[in-house]
Each structure stands twice: as C-alpha cells, then as structure tokens.
Amino acid sequence: MIFERMELDDYEQVLFCQDRRSGLKAIIAIHDTTLGPALGGTRMWNYASEDEAIEDVLRLAKGMTYKHAVSGLDLGGGKAVIIGDPRRDKSEAMFRAFGRYIQGLGGRYITAEDVGTTVEDMDTIRLETSYVTGVSPTFGSSGNPSPATAFGVYHGMKAAAHEVFGSDRLEGKVVAVQGVGNVAYHLCRYLHEEGARLVVCDIYEHQVRRAVEEFGAKAVDTADIYDAECDIYAPCALGATINDETIPRLKAKIVAGSANNQLQEERHGRMLYELGIAYAPDYVLNAGGVINIADELNGYNRERAFRKIEEIRFSIARIFSISKELGIPTDQAAARLAEERIAAIRSAKGIFVRKELHALGRR
Template sequence: MYFERMEQYGVEQLVFCYDQKSGLKAIIAIHDTTLGPALGGTRMYPYATEEAAVHDVIRLARSMTYKSAAAGLNLGGGKAVIIGNPVTDKSKELFHAFGRFIETLNGRYITAEDVGTTVADMDFIRQKTKFVTGVSPEFGSGGNPSPFTALGVFHGIRAAALEAFGSAELKGKTIAVQGVGSVAYHLCRYLHEAGAKLIVSDVVQANAERAVLEFGAKAVGVDDIYGVECDIFAPCAMGGIINDDTLPLLKAKVVAGAANNQLREEKHGDQLAARGILYAPDYVVNSGGLINVADEWFGYNRERVLSKVEGIYSQLQRIFEISKQQQIPSFRAADRLAEVRIDKHRV
C-alpha cells in the first residue's frame, strides 16, 4: 500500500522511526532530491491514525519540493511528522531520539520547525545531528521563521490583489483570516498596518480574541469564516480546507494564505478558477519561512532573506501571467514553473 502511495506522489523514501524509551513515533518523507538535499519542517500532531499521518507527510513533502523549486532554491523537498500532542507529549528525550534518526540519513533530509514544534525543539535535535536549521540565533540562525512566512504571505496577498482588483493597495479591503496562530498573528499585524479590515476565526478562542484586541478584528465561529463577505480569504490553519463542502460557501474574490495544501484535491483548484476566484498557490505564497531557514543552512544573511521574500510578489505575478497565457488555473501554472526547473536538473 505504501509503495503505491509513494509512486502516486513521486516519493523517493519513507522512513518510519520508533523509540520505545521516549515514545517517539515519527515518519520522514523525502520526496525529491534532484535540486539538493530535502529540507522541510517537522510537524507534531495527534493524528487519529497512522494512515492519516502517512498521507499528510507525503503530501507535505511533495509540496516542499515544489516550494523549493518555485522559490529558486537548490534544495529538494521533504517533511517529517511526529505523532503526538505537542502540548503534553514533548520531551528532550523524544527530540534527541528523533535527531538520531535524522543523523542516520546522512544529510538527505534537513529538518526545521513546523506546526507543533518550536525553535527550542530544534535546539534539542541539534544536540544529536547537524542536519537541522531554524535553531536559536546564538547558533547562527535567524530565529523563529514565522515572521518571514507571514511577510511572504503579505507580499503574496498584495500581488493577488493587484491581479484581482487592479491595485496592490489593501487599505479598505476586507480579509478573512482562518487561524490566527504564530504565522497568521504576524500576518494580521502586516494587514492591519496596511489598512485592511480583518475578520478572524481560530479553534483557540484566545488567539482570535488577541486579534480583536490588537488589530480591531471581528471574530466569527470556525465554521462561519468560509461564508463571510470579504475580498480575500486567507487560510492560515490546516490543509485541505478548500473542498466540496467549503468551496460553495466562499464569497471572496481571492484565496491567498499561509496554510499548506489548501486544496483538498486538484479539482478544487479547477473549481475555484471556474468560479472566477483567484487562487494564489500556497507553496509559493508561504515560502518565506523556507527561504529563511534555507539561508541559515548556507550561511545566514538577513538582508538577503528579506530580498528573496519580497521576490514572492514578482514570482506570483509571473505565475498569474503563465496562467493567462496558457489558459490554465494558477495552481497548475505554479506546478509547471516548478517542474520545468526540476526537469532541467534531472540526470
């Protein structure tokens, strides 16, 4: 079954990691190393089943391949998931064990933080392997990559606004932000400073309340966010949220946010285009964090990172142009752009 899934998504390697003492249960997916070693974060989440964890890590790894290629990085795509509750199940021993498994891959996979993991967790991993980035600044890193992801999403939203509304100006635009965690909190700050009106939702009520207090946002229920009247819908929580149930509810003209794998299936990208809703491909929009941690791996320079993150704006413009020229949805245009670069480097 797993080999069929690997063939379906083009995965090179799937590694199952178990450590009895720490309770570690983890899966590493290396999707493609044509452009370089696979770089991608480690997600910690209480998956209901092992099958759900495998499905998620494979899709996330594939997305990282395309994200690196589209961002012009000499890196491949990979991802890891740790099955567990990030609030109750973390320990130094667990991340030490995970670091030892990463070390056995001899540099084919480089990890970083992701949903459910932090800079402190990466510091524990670093004690057992050098193949980790997104660590504390005292080790030569840029620290938490979330603000860079948020900044890239902000530039992406501006590029999408230019395409959809004729202006990158966000003042007066109503933006519905789904999920107001670490990345989206910084994104809301950028949007608020740009004069946007915010509508927010989050499964953690305190996150939504913080956005209300600090940015004057309006909070709605987690199931209500899809149908609100807005100009731009920004998914910043988990993936697969554009699907058969939610897509008919959307009233936005643009979908652009930080979440990975926003489309449940490719057909939903086609359906967005058919409805005249502009989709800013997620792995292009949210690549700022990857750009930041990748720069750490090669020798960190903050100004270089900021310049590359700003380039997300022009990269999206290029994708929208390909979409119009070839008369294909924007998510397929982004895929073609990435695939052309990867194919040029295949032996």
C-alpha cells in the first residue's frame, strides 16, 4: 500500500522512525532531490491515526518540492512529522533520537521548525546532527522563520489584491484570518499597520485574544470564519480547508494564506477559478520561511534573504498572468512553473551523465 502511494506521486523515500524509550514515532518523507537535498520542516501533531500522519507528510513533502522549484531554490522537497501532542509529549530524548535518524540520512534531508515545533526543539536536534536549520541565532542561524513567512505572505497577498482590485493597497480591506498562531500573528501585524480590518478565529482562545487586543480584530467562532464578510480569506492553520463544503460559503474575492495544502483536492482549485475567486497558491505564497532558512546554507544575511522573500509578489503576479493566458486555474499555473524547472534540470543532469559516460568509454 505505501509503495503504491509513493509511486503515485513518485516519492523517493519514506522513513519510519521509532524510539521506544523516548516515545518517538516519526515519519520522514523525501519527495524529490533533483534540485538538491530535501529541505522541509518537522511538524508535531496529535494525529488521529497513523494513516492520517502518512498522508500529511506525503502531501507536505511534495509541496516543498514545488515550493523550492517555483522559488528558484536549489533544494528538493521533504518533510517530517512526529506523532504526539506538542504541548505534552515533547522531551530532549525524543528530539535527540529524531536528530540521529536525520543524521543517518547523510544530508539527503535537512529539517527546520514547523507547526508544533520550535527553535528550541531545533537546537536539541542540532546536538545530534548538522542537517538542521532555523536554530538559535547564537549558532549563526536566522532563528524563528515565522516572521519571514508572514513577510512573504503579506507581499504575495498584495500582488493578489493588485490583480483583483487594481491596486495592492490593503487599507480598508477586510481580511478573514483562520488561525492566528506564529505566522499569522506577524501577518496580522503587517495588515494592521497598513490599515486592513481583521476578522480572526483560532482553536486557542489566548491567540484570538491577543489579535483582538493588539490589532483590533473581530473574533468569530472557528466554524463561522468561512461565512465572514471579507475581501480576502487567509487560511493560516492546517490544510484542506478549501473543499466542497467551504467553497460555497466564501464571500471573499481572494484566497491567500500561509497554510500548506489548502486545497483538499486539485479540483477545488478549478472550483475557485470558475467562481472568479483568485487563489494565490499556498506553496508559492508561504515560501518566505524556507527562503529565509535556505539563506543560512550560504552564511545567513537577513537583508539579502528578505529581498528575495519580497520577490514572492512577482512570482504570484506571474502565476496570475499564466493563468489568464492559458485559461487554467492558478494552482495549475504554479505547478507548471515548478515542473518545467525540475524537468529542465533533470534533463540537463541526464545529458551531463551521458557525456561523462561517453568520455569514460573513450579513455
């Protein structure tokens, strides 16, 4: 069954990791390393089942392949999940055991912070492996990637606004933000500073309260966010919130948020397209964090990293242009960009290998 699922989207490797003493149960998925080593965060979540965890890590890993390709990064796609409650089950022993599994991959996979994990967790992993980014600035790292991710989402959202409203100004626009965790908090700050009006929800009351107090946001129940009267719907929690049930309820003209895998199925991108709702593909919009931590591989320079993150607005504009030109949904336009780059590099590598083999044969 797992090999059939891997073959479906051509995954290279899936590693199941367990450590009985620490309680570690983790899965590392490497989707494609054509462009370089697989880079992707480690998510810790209390999954309802092992099958749910497997499906999540596979979807996330593939998303990282496309994210890196569209962003012009020389990195492949990978992801990891740890099954457990991040508020209760963490321990030093668990993350050190996980770090040893990463080390055993010899650089094929480089990890980072994700939902349910922190900079401190990455510091613990670093005790066992050097293949980790997003650690404390003490170690020459960029630290928490959430502000960088939010910066990219903000600029991509402005590009989407320009496409739909004719101006990238967000002042006076109503943005419904689903989930106000680390990334969305910083996104809300950018939006509030520009004068946007915020409607927010979250499963954690203290995060909603913070957004209300600091940004004057209007709080709604998590079940009501899809019905909010707004210009932009920003999914910033878990994925698959764009689906058969929610799409008919959306009042927004734009869907643009930081969550991964926002479309439950590919056909939901076409549903948005046919309804005239502009969708900013998630893995393009939320690439700021990985662009930021990828800069660490060259010796981190914040100014250089954030200049590249700001270019997300040009990527989003190009995707909308391709969508209009070819008459295809924006998620398909983004996928086309990613796949064309991967195919070109794969072809170039094949030509190089054939030339090397030919040269060896002549010696």
